[in-house]
Amino acid sequence: MSQHHRQIFRRSALGLALGLCFTGGVQAQTNTAGAVTGRAVAGDTITIENPATGFSRTITVGGDGSYRLSQVPIGQYTVTRKGTDGSTSTRNASVSVGTSANVSFVSASGDAQTLDTVTVIGTGAINPIDVSSVESTTILTAEQIAKIPVQRDATSVALLAPGTVRGDAAFGNLASFGGSSVAENQYYVNGFNITNTFQNLNFAQIPFEAVAEQQVKTGGYGAEFGRSLGGVINMITKRGTNEFHAGGNIFWEPEDLREDGKSVYMTDGTLFEDNSKDSQWQAVASVWASGALIKDKLFAYGLVSFGRRENETFNNNQILTNNSARTETPNWLLKMDWNVTDDHLLELTAFSDKQETDSDIFLNDEGVLNRKDFLGTAFTEQGGDNYVLKYTGYLTDNFTLSALAGHSVFSRAQRLRTAGGLDVSYGGDINVPASGCPNIVDLRPGYRQAIDGTRASTCNLTGANITRRDAEDTRDQYRIDAEWQLGDHLLRFGVDVDDFESVDGGSFEGGRIFSYRTDNGPDDEPNTGDEVDFVREQIVNQGAVVKVEQKAYYIQDSWNVTDNFIAYLGARWDSFENLNGQGQSYVEIKDQFGPRLGFSWDVNGDSTFKVFGNAGRYALPLTATVAVRGASASLFTRQEFFYTGFDPVTGAPTGMTDISDGSAPGERGPTSSFRYVNGEFGTAKNPQTIAAKNLDPMYQDEYILGFQKALNDNFAIGIRAIFRDLKAAIDDNCDYTAILTTEGFEQQDDGRWLGPDGRFAALPNSGFPYCRIFNPGADAVFLTDLYGDGNLKETTVPGALLSPKAKRTYSALEIFFDGKWDKLFLQGSYTYAKSKGNTEGGVKSDIGQADTNVTQDFDYKELAVDSYGYLPNDRRHSLKLFGNYEITDEWSVGANLIVQSGRPKNCLGVLSPWPSPTGTHPYGSSFFRCNGVPTPRGTEGRLPWTRTFDLNVAYRPNFAEGLQFKVDIFNVFNSREVTSVNEQVEDASSGARLDLAFLPLSFQAPRTVRFMVQYDF
Structure with a gap:
């Protein structure tokens, strides 16, 4: 040669x-x-x-x-x-x-x-060069994942990719892609959408042993993909072959090798939460088999998995209960493949990700880690069954057609059972509140509690909301995709129909929450004897069957302009319609246009050096959760009472009398404190009044430019620059005064609003909702029943009266490399990124608010003052390295290192003076100001850097082919840095600084050890 x-x-x-x-x-x-x-x-x-x-x-x-x-x-x-x-x-x-x-x-x-x-x-080594690609994509195979010390779930694998960071602990185990919120991603299995569109904060979990490949798209994806401003996680399952295979494994994380939980201290050094007795262990066992039912024609892969996790959770703050929880995951998966002919294929994917958790609740003495009387058990369900059928036809050499139909059910049900055997649940009827003991919260200053004792319940099990006992989500998806090669043009086009239905509702356990409070005047001085204790009763009952109907069309052309240059042109049209509990449409957006453009230049013509770029627009629909309370019939009331005592078992107040304006304690005046917070009792909202008539979807523009270079046969490096710009957001606004002032109403001394025709506004009512959905910063066209007479008036409210424009930008420079040698593979990346704006997006990590699309960011325009700055998912520096080295044919070692800078901190306090009975804004400690001084977003410093190093060792004895032993050690050095804190640092009523200011809310996961034994034949 x-x-x-x-x-x-x-x-x-x-x-x-x-x-x-x-x-x-x-x-x-x-x-x-x-x-x-x-x-x-x-x-x-x-x-x-x-x-x-x-x-x-x-x-x-x-x-x-x-x-x-x-x-x-x-x-x-x-x-x-x-x-x-x-x-x-x-x-x-x-x-x-x-x-x-x-x-x-x-x-x-x-x-x-x-x-x-x-x-x-x-x-099979990871390498970023593919001269036909303009995407930012990472693919890991099952073999590679098995060699890396990484938790066995889709999110943990996705966090290995450049541009991803772990989301706030309040939302569970989710990732943020490119500065977006954790509620802006999409998830797929074998082409089927497994995203839980109820809040976009969950997705179906297939047994991880069944994953053959996981693809992580962090940007630049084409018109085939949509409904995401963040990223896409796409999993492909294993399948059968002509050769029979079977096997089994067990993963075990023992309690004794898990480090103790980290305790929480207040700013003055007082122990707030003692987690030293908390413990956890878990194990997952799987068996599988695959092979040909008919050689070369019909194949099957089946897996059965059972997992169990046990948690013992104690605490020593004012909560008087602790729990012992057991979670079981009896999961399975079946993949069938039928080569009907060489030109026609059928695939069936079926799996179950059911998860059942039983939590036994016990009483404990305040401030003591003990376990006393058994109160009862909370039963929660999650997940369900999924079925997907797909056809692929190679109709000609140049034309391929595929069709998919899928159905899934995802349960979110909850029920309780007391120690005496009484079932406690909520059926979703807003006129029938949940049963059980009420929730009790004692918000009185500490010196009052020292005199009178803490108000608490000894029979309430959850201290929170309970979801209706039949809550579940159902998805029906249908899509057709075609690919047609026409000379230098590769055309792809298709249609995607995705209908999602949610049965949801919730109520406080016991039907209500009693919050004990003290009217201590304008200061927070020690008890002088003239303070007045009162209790607020709040009732929230909601329940509805709501829907989101989604449809999209797309077409894209990959054009080989020359042998070395590919131009990509794509377009997508998304339509979204949201239906309330009465089946009425309250938001409909048709044919939202999303262009996609890109190029890839194979500079040397030999796939060793590529320059690429792309630009695209991506839209996000409104989630289903918005309709349950905001657009359907619901009950939300508040009422204040004086009281003479409280029940020592339930904690409920006794001797209650309604507080009224100008009345002395114990006397009922002419005006009751009872009020509906969001609409009339049990009345469905008028769907025409829920959202602005000119509502745009939440959408974002993205631009990427980069290059990739193979330095030699074993090593390649790449650099890409990314910029994302949120062009429009969807949120809600609750300041109805903007509508009234625009219409010429004037507020009277008694608080009522007098219209220009001499009539008073009737609010709230079914046609005058407390909050409305809009695009922050844009002029909004609202329909409102101003007088409660059934006549809707159209009002164009200037955007400046409602809120500033929603802003969020993400700029990043990613440097990534891949290497593969005979015994070593290594991948790594460094990302320098900035995420800046006045809204995180779908959720609000500042306060752990999971109300997707209806956070409090823009409820009042005052909430947005000084809100522009570095956002919660801003991690300025991220370094990731992972790989595996085969020491011998029998022994190998893997490692995974992630180092990231901390997120920015905020100081949130009250807005005072404000024209209200308390002198402060009713949204309490939610404003970017402390001690009466503005504290713009992100100016309170940052949380510490986090460093996590994981390690594993695997042994595959030559004397027993197919047998393998492995030990993974996660967080080897047991780094326990704080990952989130309480940013609401002032008392919601008085504005006094809280002892719980900047209290740690989450830490890095402790060091754990996982053992595995596997036999495959």
Whole structure:
């Protein structure tokens, strides 16, 4: 072989190996399969075959010397070229989800290869170079994930990708992508959407042992994907082959090797929460089998998994209960594949992710870690069954069609049972509150409690809301996707229909919450004997069956302008409609346009150096949760009482008399304190009044520019710059005075509003909701029943009267690399990022508010004052390194290091003076001001850097093939830095600084050890 041909071969081999291993290609931008592309001599025939399944396709090379086989199931393939002269050449290719495996049989100059016996094998190593891609994508296979010390869930794997950070602990185990909130991502399994659209804060959890590949899209994804401003997690499950396989494993995290929980102290050093006795252990066992029911035709993969986790949780603050919880996950998955013919495939995916948690609640003495009387058990359910059927047809050499239909059910039910056997639950009827003992909260200053004792319940089980006993979500999804190769143009187009229904509702346990309070005047001086204790009763009952109907059309063209340059043009039209509990539409947005543009330049023509860029617009629908209280019938009341005592068991006040204006304690005046907070009792809201008539969806523009370079056969590096700009947000506004002042109303001394025609406004009522959905900063067109007479008046409220414009930008520079050697693979990234604005997005990490799309950010325009700054998901620096080294054929070691700078802190306090009975704004400690001084967002410093180092060791004895032992140690150095704090630092009524100011709310997870034993044959 001449030196010239050696160089050509090395470049071609490297380009092939890199193209087979990593990142999704625009030319194969499908969420279930990949593609095989390349060049050969015109008229040659190309055959790909997967020996494990018998899947085979043959195509003739076009006149321009290029070929493409689309919608290829992931796996290992033999690619055979048969020339017109009878010569043959063979290559091996590894196809991953969303990638184009480039297998060429001609040199870079276009001459036919003479080395017909040369085979290049894709090793499966992670490598960022794919010259057909404009996406920012990471793919990890099951084999790679098994070698890395990482928790076995989709979020933990996604956090290995550049540009991702862990979200606030208040929302569970979720990731933030590119500065977006954790409620702005989408999740898929085998092409089926498993996102829980109720709040966008959950998704179906398939048994992780069944995952073959996980694809993480952090930006630049094409028009096929939508309904996301953050990222996309796409999982492909394992499938059966002609060879029978079976096995089992068990993962065990023992309690004795888990470090103690970290205790919480107040700012004055007083112990607030003693977590030293908390404990946890968990184990998951799985068995599986796969094989051919009919060789080369019908295959099955089945898995059954059972997990159990036990938690013992104590505390020593004013909560008088502790609990012992058991969580069981009896899960399963079945994947069926039928090669009906070489041109027609059917797939069935079915799985269950049911999770059941039973929490036994016990009494304890205040401030003591003991366990006394058994109170009862709380039963919660999560997850359900999912069924997906998909058809793929290779109708011609150039046209492929796929169709998918899926159905899923996700339970969120909750019920309680007292120690005496009494069932406590909520059925969702707003006129029938939940049963059980009421919630009790004692908000009186400490010196009052020292005199009178703490008001508390000894029979309430949860101290919170309980979800209705039949709460669940149902999804029905249908989509058709087509791919058509027309010369230099690869067209993809399709339609996606996604209907989501939620049965939801909630009520305080016992039907109400009693909060004991003290009217201590304008100061917080010690007891002088003239303070007045009172109690507020609050009732919130809500329940409805609500829907979100979504539809999208898309078309995209990947155009090979030259052999080295690809232009990508795409367009997507999204339609969203939200229905309330009465089946009435209250938000409808049609054909929201989302353009996508991109390019990829193979600079050297050998897949070793790529320059790429893209720009796109992405829209997000309104979640289903908004309709349950905001747009459906609900009850929300408040009433204040004087009282003479309290029940020592239930904690409920006794001897109650209604507080009235100007009355002395114990006397009932002419005006009752009873009031409806959001609409009339049991009355459904008028759907026309819930949202602005000119509402736009939440949407964002994104721009990415970067390059990737292979430095040698084993190492590649890339750099990309990213900018995201939120153009419109959806939230709610609760300051109805903006509507009244616009309409010429004037407020009277008694608080009522007098209209220009001499009539008083009737508010709130079914047509005059307390809060309305709008685009912050934009002029809003509202319909309102001003006088309660059923007549709706259209009012255009200037945006300046409601709130400033919603702003959120994300700018980042990502540097990432991949290396693969004989015994070592290593991947890493460094991200420098800034996330800045006046809204986080769908949720609000500042206060842990999970009311997706209706946070308090823009309820009153005063809440947005000084709110612009660095946002909660701003992690300025992120360093990630992970990999594995095979010491011998039997022993290997893996490591995972994540180092990140801390999030910014805020100081939230009251707004005073304010024209209200208390002298402060009714939203309490929610404003960016402390001690009466503005404290703009993010100016209270930052939380500490976090450093997590994980390590594992695996042993695969040669004497027992298929047997493996592994030990993972997470957080080896037991770093326990604070990851979130209480940013509401002032008392909501008096404005006095709280002892709980900046109280730690979450820490890094403690050091844990996980053992695994597995046998596979």
